[in-house]
Amino acid sequence: MPASCDFTLRPLWAPTPPSVHADSAAHRQRWQRRTWQLHQSVLWSHLYAFLLLVGYSWAGYAPGVAVACYGAWIAAGMGFVTWAYASGWCHTQRDPGLFVVHQVVSILGVLGLLVAAPQVAFQALVMLIAFSADGFLARSRTSFAVTWVLTLAAAGSAIVWMGPQMRMPTATLAGQLLTVGVLLGAVARCIALVTFFRGMQYRLGKALAQIENLVRCDDLTGIANRRGVMEALQRHQAQARHSGQPLCVALLDVDYFKRINDLHGHDSGDRVLRTLGALLAAHTRVGDSVGRYGGEEFLLVLPGTTAAQAQGVLEQLRQRVESTDWAGIFPGATGVTITLGAAACHPDEPVESAIRRADVALYEGKAAGRNRVVMAPPRRPQAAQEKR
Numbered sequence: 001m002p003a004s005c006d007f008t009l010r011p012l013w014a015p016t017p018p019s020v021h022a023d024s025a026a027h028r029q030r031w032q033r034r035t036w037q038l039h040q041s042v043l044w045s046h047l048y049a050f051l052l053l054v055g056y057s058w059a060g061y062a063p064g065v066a067v068a069c070y071g072a073w074i075a076a077g078m079g080f081v082t083w084a085y086a087s088g089w090c091h092t093q094r095d096p097g098l099f100v101v102h103q104v105v106s107i108l109g110v111l112g113l114l115v116a117a118p119q120v121a122f123q124a125l126v127m128l129i130a131f132s133a134d135g136f137l138a139r140s141r142t143s144f145a146v147t148w149v150l151t152l153a154a155a156g157s158a159i160v161w162m163g164p165q166m167r168m169p170t171a172t173l174a175g176q177l178l179t180v181g182v183l184l185g186a187v188a189r190c191i192a193l194v195t196f197f198r199g200m201q202y203r204l205g206k207a208l209a210q211i212e213n214l215v216r217c218d219d220l221t222g223i224a225n226r227r228g229v230m231e232a233l234q235r236h237q238a239q240a241r242h243s244g245q246p247l248c249v250a251l252l253d254v255d256y257f258k259r260i261n262d263l264h265g266h267d268s269g270d271r272v273l274r275t276l277g278a279l280l281a282a283h284t285r286v287g288d289s290v291g292r293y294g295g296e297e298f299l300l301v302l303p304g305t306t307a308a309q310a311q312g313v314l315e316q317l318r319q320r321v322e323s324t325d326w327a328g329i330f331p332g333a334t335g336v337t338i339t340l341g342a343a344a345c346h347p348d349e350p351v352e353s354a355i356r357r358a359d360v361a362l363y364e365g366k367a368a369g370r371n372r373v374v375m376a377p378p379r380r381p382q383a384a385q386e387k388r
């Protein structure tokens with residue numbers, strides 16, 4: 001039974017499931033690089049906030065001692081986090097980005113400022129909330145939730161406690177410039193985070209496209225795998241039903257492939273399959289679809305092609321394979337041939353039924369001596385089939 005996806009909601013306090021990347025050194029390095037980048041951006045933000053507070057102190061809005069104590073507290077907290085990152089200690093923690101520690105340091109610093117310098121309470125609160133946007137990036141849901149709950153609780157209590165005392169000092173030019181500085185800092189921080197998110201979104205989109213490609217691609221031949229070509233067939237059939245255009249499917253099987261493997265080795269067999277994949281991709285038109293259906297069998301989907309036209313195209317392909325210089329592809333080769341069975345797909349016919357008819361034609365071709373193209377007879381109307 002295939003593994004099913006787990007859609008149940010995990011409680012926040014449940015242990016984090018092991019990451020599928022847990023063993024990937026490249027993933028760990030990438031994660032460390034990103035957390036360092038994030039930490040650096042927090043350090044710059046704290047420095048910016050501290051300089052603004054020094055400005056407020058210089059302009060007479062906040063006591064110098066309060067600002068100095070705030071600076072010392074933040075320096076100690078950020079020093080600890082920097083040590084934890086540099087030594088790798090943070091990676092032994094459940095929250096390796098130390099988002100909660102970052103936030104607790106900021107919240108305590110701001111609460112201290114509210115007590116010691118209520119004149120700059122509002123500015124401190126704006127900066128706190130701007131810093132908290134980092135909490136969005138916490139890897140674990142628990143850190144994300146804790147970061148935000150702590151921040152909102154601190155901001156809510158400060159607002160209730162300080163009430164109307166909270167205001168931007170804009171009576172002087174210095175006050176006005178510093179207010180602009182606070183707002184610009186908050187906006188810049190949000191822009192930086194949105195840019196970070198956009199970058200992540202872009203990388204994620206690219207990775208998703210690569211995964212989608214891998215899921216539909218055959219490793220050995222580089223053309224579509226069974227899933228890829230079957231999806232293409234479904235699409236072509238829907239279009240054919242809509243447009244009324246003909247559609248043909250063909251199954252291609254290498255003759256005596258087991259003998260090639262047995263006589264020349266599995267590696268030579270693989271080379272034959274790779275060469276066939278390349279030949280099929282080169283021989284078919286842009287709108288056609290080809291894929292490895294399984295083992296040494298390939299499926300061709302020929303939209304806008306009648307049975308007579310398909311027979312011509314497939315016969316050319318058969319001759320092309322037969323006339324290929326196989327000795328140049330694997331040593332000791334005497335020749336490789338293919339047998340093809342094809343069927344015109346009726347608009348109302350399930351694609352599996354058309355493939356089955358092509359398969360029957362293919363086995364007729366094998367039984368008749370191989371190295372040929374056999375067309376399946378047209379599908380009987382539904383009523384005749386039911387009667388039969």
Ligand SMILES: Nc1nc2c(ncn2[C@@H]2O[C@H](COP(=O)(O)OP(=O)(O)OP(=O)(O)O)[C@@H](O)[C@H]2O)c(=O)[nH]1
Nearest residue numbers: 253254255256257258259261266269270295296366
């Ligand atoms: N080298 C290689 N061999 C494969 C691969 N997939 C399937 N095979 C082999 O393909 C062979 C298919 O053999 P059969 O089904 O007996 O068919 P055949 O020998 O081509 O005989 P006919 O189809 O009757 O002409 C088996 O020996 C498989 O092991 C593959 O990816 N690489």
